[in-house]
Amino acid sequence: MFNIKHALEELLSAAIDEATGLSGSNGNVIYATRPEFGDYQANGVMAVAKRAKTNPRELAAKVLAAIAENELIERAEIAGPGFINLFLVDDYLTRWGEHYAQNEQPLIEPVATAQRIVVDYSSPNLAKEMHVGHLRGTIIGDCLVRVLEASGHEVIRQNHVGDWGTQFGMLIAHMESLQTENDKLSLQLSDLETFYREAKQRFDNEPGFAETARNYVVKLQGGDEDCLQAWRMFIDTSLGHCESVYELLGVTLSRADLKPESYYNPQLAHIIESLDDKGLLSISEGAKCVFMDEFTGKEGAPLPTIVQKSDGGYLYATTDLAAIEYRASTLKADRVLYVVDARQSLHFQQVFAIARKAGMAAESCSLEHIAYGMMMGEDGKPFKTRSGDNVKLVDLLEESVRRAHAIVSEKNPSLDEETRAQIASVVGISAVKYSDLSKNRTSDYVFDWSTMLSFEGNTAPYMLYAFARIKSILRKDEAAELAGEVNLRITAEEERKLILKNLQFQETILVVAQDGLPNYLCAYLYELAGLFMRFYEACPVLKAEPEVRASRLKIVNLTAKTLEKGLSLLGLNTLEKM
RNA sequence: GGGGGUAUAGCUCAGCUGGAUAGAGCAACGGCCUUCUAAGCCGUGGGUCUCAGGUUCGAAUCCUGAUACUCCCGCCA
Numbered sequence: 001m002f003n004i005k006h007a008l009e010e011l012l013s014a015a016i017d018e019a020t021g022l023s024g025s026n027g028n029v030i031y032a033t034r035p036e037f038g039d040y041q042a043n044g045v046m047a048v049a050k051r052a053k054t055n056p057r058e059l060a061a062k063v064l065a066a067i068a069e070n071e072l073i074e075r076a077e078i079a080g081p082g083f084i085n086l087f088l089v090d091d092y093l094t095r096w097g098e099h100y101a102q103n104e105q106p107l108i109e110p111v112a113t114a115q116r117i118v119v120d121y122s123s124p125n126l127a128k129e130m131h132v133g134h135l136r137g138t139i140i141g142d143c144l145v146r147v148l149e150a151s152g153h154e155v156i157r158q159n160h161v162g163d164w165g166t167q168f169g170m171l172i173a174h175m176e177s178l179q180t181e182n183d184k185l186s187l188q189l190s191d192l193e194t195f196y197r198e199a200k201q202r203f204d205n206e207p208g209f210a211e212t213a214r215n216y217v218v219k220l221q222g223g224d225e226d227c228l229q230a231w232r233m234f235i236d237t238s239l240g241h242c243e244s245v246y247e248l249l250g251v252t253l254s255r256a257d258l259k260p261e262s263y264y265n266p267q268l269a270h271i272i273e274s275l276d277d278k279g280l281l282s283i284s285e286g287a288k289c290v291f292m293d294e295f296t297g298k299e300g301a302p303l304p305t306i307v308q309k310s311d312g313g314y315l316y317a318t319t320d321l322a323a324i325e326y327r328a329s330t331l332k333a334d335r336v337l338y339v340v341d342a343r344q345s346l347h348f349q350q351v352f353a354i355a356r357k358a359g360m361a362a363e364s365c366s367l368e369h370i371a372y373g374m375m376m377g378e379d380g381k382p383f384k385t386r387s388g389d390n391v392k393l394v395d396l397l398e399e400s401v402r403r404a405h406a407i408v409s410e411k412n413p414s415l416d417e418e419t420r421a422q423i424a425s426v427v428g429i430s431a432v433k434y435s436d437l438s439k440n441r442t443s444d445y446v447f448d449w450s451t452m453l454s455f456e457g458n459t460a461p462y463m464l465y466a467f468a469r470i471k472s473i474l475r476k477d478e479a480a481e482l483a484g485e486v487n488l489r490i491t492a493e494e495e496r497k498l499i500l501k502n503l504q505f506q507e508t509i510l511v512v513a514q515d516g517l518p519n520y521l522c523a524y525l526y527e528l529a530g531l532f533m534r535f536y537e538a539c540p541v542l543k544a545e546p547e548v549r550a551s552r553l554k555i556v557n558l559t560a561k562t563l564e565k566g567l568s569l570l571g572l573n574t575l576e577k578m
Numbered sequence: 579g580g581g582g583g584u585a586u587a588g589c590u591c592a593g594c595u596g597g598a599u600a601g602a603g604c605a606a607c608g609g610c611c612u613u614c615u616a617a618g619c620c621g622u623g624g625g626u627c628u629c630a631g632g633u634u635c636g637a638a639u640c641c642u643g644a645u646a647c648u649c650c651c652g653c654c655a
Contacts, residue, residue, distance in 0.1 A: 033598065043597055046635070056635080080598055081635055125655070162655060261655085287653050297580070297651055309653045316655050345582065346650055373583080373649095380647065411617065427617085439591065443584065444648075450604085451590055455617055457603040458591090465617050473614050511594065520594065526602080533618060542614050556614095578617075 001109045002096065004072070005029055005040065005507045008086060011067055012042045019062035020052050029086075038077070038085035039500060046082040056082030090496065094488040097499040101488065101558040107505055107565050110152025111513075118156045118327045119145050121339035122246075122253055125162035126238040126260075127171060129192045130245050131390030132447060133341075133383070136372045139433050139571065140441055141339035142251045143518040144370070146569045151513045156331055157257035160323060161242075163235050164261040169217030172230045173209060174199035176216075189237045193392065221265070235260075248397050249429060250571055264322035268314045271321050272307060278358045286310030290354050295346075305350045320351045321360060328361035335366040337516065342371035342442070370516045373444035383447045391447075400453050401428030407455060408578070415577070423578050427461050428453075430572040434460035437570055438522035458526050460572055463563060466529040466536075468578045470560045473541050475576075477553055486550035494535040495555055501528050502555075502562050509569070518570065525566045532559050 012027025028044035045063060049056035060078040067073060074089040100107060121141020124130050130138075149155045174195070178185045188195050202209045219227045239255075246253055272288060275281045280290050289304035297303035307318045327336045338348060348369040355361040377383040385391060405424035408415070415423070435452050439445050455461040490496045501524075508524040511517070541552040564574050 028597090030594075030597085037598075041597085046597085050635080083598070127655095165655065167655085285652065289652070295581095295651090301580095303580095304652055306653050311653080313653080315653070319655090341649095342583070343649055344655095347655095371583095376648085382648080407617070412615085435590095440593095443591090446590070448590070454590095454604075457617095459603080459617085461617055462603095465615080469615055469618085476614060508594090515594085517594085519592075523592070523594090523602090530602095534620095536614080537610095537619050540614065578615080 001111070001506065002503070003507050003510070004088070004503060005031075007072065008040050008042070011070060011073075012044060012063065012084070015063045015066035016044060016048050016059075018066045019059060020048060020054075022048065022052065032085065037079065037083070038087045040086045040088075042084040042086060045084060049082060060084055088500070090490050093496065093499050093503065094490060096503055097558055098488040098554065100502065100561070101554045103557075103561075107561060108150050108509055109506070114152045114154060115334035116154045116156065116332060117148050118158055118331055118333040118336045119148070119339065120158045120160050120323075120327075120337065121145070122242075122251070123158075123160040123162070123340070124242055126235055126242070127162065127167045127192075128196050129238075129241050130393040132393055132396050133375050133390060134393055135396075135432070135436050136375075136441065137339050137341065138246075138249065138251055138253075139436055140370070140372060140516075140518055141337075142249075142253070142571050143437060143521070143569065144337065144339065144512075144516050145252060146571060147509060147512050147518075147521070150565075150569055151509060153513075156327075156333070157253060158259045158323075158327070159253050159257045161239075161258060161260045163231075164265060164319075166214075166217050168231060168234070169215070169220060170199045170203045170210075170213040171196065171234055172216045172220065172227060173213040174202060175230050175234060176212075186237075189234070192238060192241060193389070245393050245397070248394070249433065250573065252571075259323070259326075261319050264319050264326070267322040267325070268318050271318055271325070272314075274360070275307065275321075275354070275358055280354065280358055281307075290350075292350070292353055292357070294353065295350060303350075305354060317347065317351055317354075320347075321355055321358075324351065324355040324367065325360040328355070328365040328367075333365055335368065336361075337368050337370050339370045339372070339516075342373055345369055345371055368516075370441070372441040375447045376444050378446060378448060380446070396452065397429060397432060399449075400432045401425055403453050404428035404431065404455065404461075412578070419577070423575055426573045426575050427455065427464060427578065430460035430464065430567075431455055433571060434463075434522065437518045438526075440519050441517065460567075461578075463525055463529045463567060464572075464575050464578055466532050467560065467563050467567070467574050468576065469536060470532070470556055470563070471576045473556055474553075474560065476542055486547050486554075488554045489548075489551045491548055491551070492535075492539050494531070494538045495552070498528075498531045498535045498555055498559060501531050502558050505562050505566065521566060521570060525563065525570070528559065528562060528566070532563075 009027045009029040012029055013025050016025035016027060017023050025048050026044050027042045029040050029042050032038045032041045045060045046056045049059045057078055060082045063084065064076050067076065072088055072092045074087045077085045079085050099105060119141055122138040124134050145155050145157055175185065178188060203213055216227055220231055275290060281288055282291060284304055287306045287310045288308035289306050291302045291304055295303040305317050306315055308314055327333050352367045361367060375383045401424050404427040405420060408420045408423045432452055508521060512521045539552060541549060541556060544552060567574055
């Protein structure tokens with residue numbers, strides 16, 4: 001696999017081994033922190049010199065001697081206490097740039113050993129509509145799924161929707177009482193948020209209603225056909241809401257990826273038995289629990305994971321255990337990624353630990369919680385609107401498209417309405433997705449309309465704009481046939497930087513696939529687009545003399561490929577014009 | 579009470595696992611459209627990386643402690 005960073009790291013690590021007689025040294029190659037320090041820099045010498053008790057600069061000199069013969073380093077300099085600054089050979093860059101600029105050459109090569117990876121993401125609760133808090137999990141998961149697939153892995157999507165549990169009794173009871181007027185019911189269900197609020201209000205305030213609701217839960221779980229029918233209708237309507245959001249967002253989830261909580265219901269009794277068989281189960285205060293030494297609660301007391309309530313009901317942890325067993329044993333996954341918010345990290349630690357102890361997931365199956373932070377309000381407290389509600393995801397997306405439409409109409413009034421609407425749709429949706437994806441998922445973030453709906457600076461529209469400029473050049477190129485005969489060459493620093501950045505695409509993808517951090521990909525694409533913008537200002541393409549023009553067209557073409565691929569991995573569409 | 583997370587420019591955030599002078603965007607100010615799309619480019623100003631110690635050639639990053647905010651901790655999901 002083409003990976004400059006790894007190639008340099010291997011080269012430098014081997015050179016350090018050779019210079020010191022040690023083995024397994026780490027060259028510690030990173031991107032150069034400043035342009036005058038080269039393209040990459042190796043920082044490993046200082047640490048090794050310390051271990052070997054030699055002078056770092058002297059060791060660096062020996063390392064340089066050891067890498068004298070190679071095809072990718074033009075020159076290397078020792079700097080400061082023992083840094084090695086690495087300057088790449090121009091010809092190496094142009095040769096590989098040329099290689100990847102070919103239309104039929106894929107930018108990402110498959111990994112050596114493909115894995116089967118289950119990704120659990122989005123997983124909304126069907127009792128309510130999706131709100132802005134669901135954006136992260138849905139979009140991060142969808143990005144990871146795309147990146148993993150592009151890297152050659154076999155990905156199995158799992159949308160573990162919440163369709164089971166006490167709140168559905170309440171919702172069915174509310175439905176039943178409205179059932180007499182069918183038209184009214186479908187109208188009511190068109191706004192699930194209100195429907196839920198009404199049901200909840202009745203549940204809290206009408207004793208008779210709460211009673212009915214609880215009865216429905218029992219009947220539902222007992223398989224009562226009338227109840228099931230009402231439940232199915234509700235779930236179907238609610239799924240319709242989700243799907244329209246997925247459609248708007250361009251998320252790859254389909255009904256085939258659904259594996260709802262209710263799917264695991266028949267397995268739950270068996271999960272309890274199985275825990276019992278392994279001797280992991282104990283009864284505490286009437287509830288069936290698993291206690292593990294590594295988890296302690298208040299005042300060092302053992303912390304239980306409750307798997308069956310004293311009334312016999314099963315819990316979230318029970319369902320998740322069944323899901324782990326299914327994913328690890330039935331699906332035979334090498335990795336299972338849970339893209340779920342960070343509040344549940346203790347829950348997952350417990351459930352993963354139990355699954356291991358009970359043999360529900362083999363050691364070879366990696367269980368990973370891809371946690372993401374909470375959405376906060378502008379005051380730094382957990383986010384709610386003034387009325388205490390959640391902002392519906394559909395509303396955010398529609399608002400974004402509206403604003404994008406106003407801007408397109410202002411900036412480009414000559415375009416026809418259909419084109420403007422199409423541009424607004426792509427710009428509006430991608431802006432929202434990017435503003436979320438570009439933040440490090442592990443920290444909390446502040447929900448704010450203006451940054452969420454911004455179209456300038458480090459935003460998706462910036463990259464879409466760079467892409468549209470590229471396409472504009474390529475459209476006007478009337479001598480494309482010349483491009484094949486002329487070699488890629490570097491005539492300006494802007495060209496060199498842009499080519500090198502293009503060649504770093506695959507290293508970036510690798511990191512994203514490993515760590516599940518889409519913001520690395522965002523940062524990369526922003527830098528790529530920025531370098532293109534500078535190239536665009538400094539290096540005329542179409543007006544350049546024929547050979548330079550042909551060479552620059554290749555660079556433009558390569559950048560178009562990388563941008564389009566990168567944006568598609570983020571789950572963003574591109575535009576020919578904007 | 580215990581445990582997790584966070585704290586970086588006026589605001590929103592990066593900082594690729596310990597590297598050299600801590601970076602972007604927004605906001606502010608100043609320049610650049612008869613030249614491939616100005617949703618752009620160039621420039622200026624803006625920092626005690628919460629605080630106090632420690633580890634070492636070198637710390638925003640690792641360790642200890644403190645403060646603030648936040649999340650989780652037995653029958654919700």
